[in-house]
Amino acid sequence: LINYVLKLVMEWTSKFEGHMSETALQASYAVKLAAGLVANSTLVLVVSHYRRAPQFHGEIDWYAPGGLLSDVRSLVVSNAWLTPLMYLFPTEAIMPFIKRRFLVDPATTTLTQDEYNDLHLGPSLGLAARVAS
Numbered sequence: 001l002i003n004y005v006l007k008l009v010m011e012w013t014s015k016f017e018g019h020m021s022e023t024a025l026q027a028s029y030a031v032k033l034a035a036g037l038v039a040n041s042t043l044v045l046v047v048s049h050y051r052r053a054p055q056f057h058g059e060i061d062w063y064a065p066g067g068l069l070s071d072v073r074s075l076v077v078s079n080a081w082l083t084p085l086m087y088l089f090p091t092e093a094i095m096p097f098i099k100r101r102f103l104v105d106p107a108t109t110t111l112t113q114d115e116y117n118d119l120h121l122g123p124s125l126g127l128a129a130r131v132a133s
Contacts, residue, residue, distance in 0.1 A: 003079070004086060006036045041079065045071055096120075 010032045019025040049068040062068040100119045104111065111119075 002040060003037055003083065006040060007033060010036055041075055045075065 011029060014025055014029040014032060017025070017028060019028060045068060049062065049071070096119055104119065
C-alpha cells in the first residue's frame with residue numbers, strides 16, 4: 001500500500017519538473033520511483049529492526065525468528081506477488097468501468113459523445129511505473 005501511494009506521489013511531483021518531452025518525464029519518474037521503492041523496502045526495515053532489537057555488546061541477531069530476515073522474506077514475496085496484481089487490476093481502469101456499468105443509464109443520460117468516449121477509453125500506459133516496480 002505504501003509503495004502504491006509512493007507511486008502516485010512520485011508521478012504527481014514529476015509533472016511539475018518542466019520536462020521537454022514525455023520520454024524525459026518518464027525517465028525522471030522511473031528513477032525517482034526506483035529510488036523510493038528501494039529506500040522504502042530496505043531502509044525502513046533495517047532502521048526499524050535496529051531500533052527495536054536488543055543489543056548484546058553491539059551485536060544484533062538479524063536471523064532470529066521474527067527478525068529482519070523473516071521480514072525481508074515477507075517483503076520480497078509480497079512485492080513479487082502483490083505489485084503485479086495491482087497492475088493486473090489497476091484502479092485507473094476499474095473506476096471508469098464502475099461509472100459506465102452502474103452510474104450511467106444510456107436511456108436517460110445527457111452525456112455527449114466525447115464524454116462517452118472518455119468513459120470507454122482505457123488508462124494510459126505508464127511504462128516507467130512498470131519498469132521501476
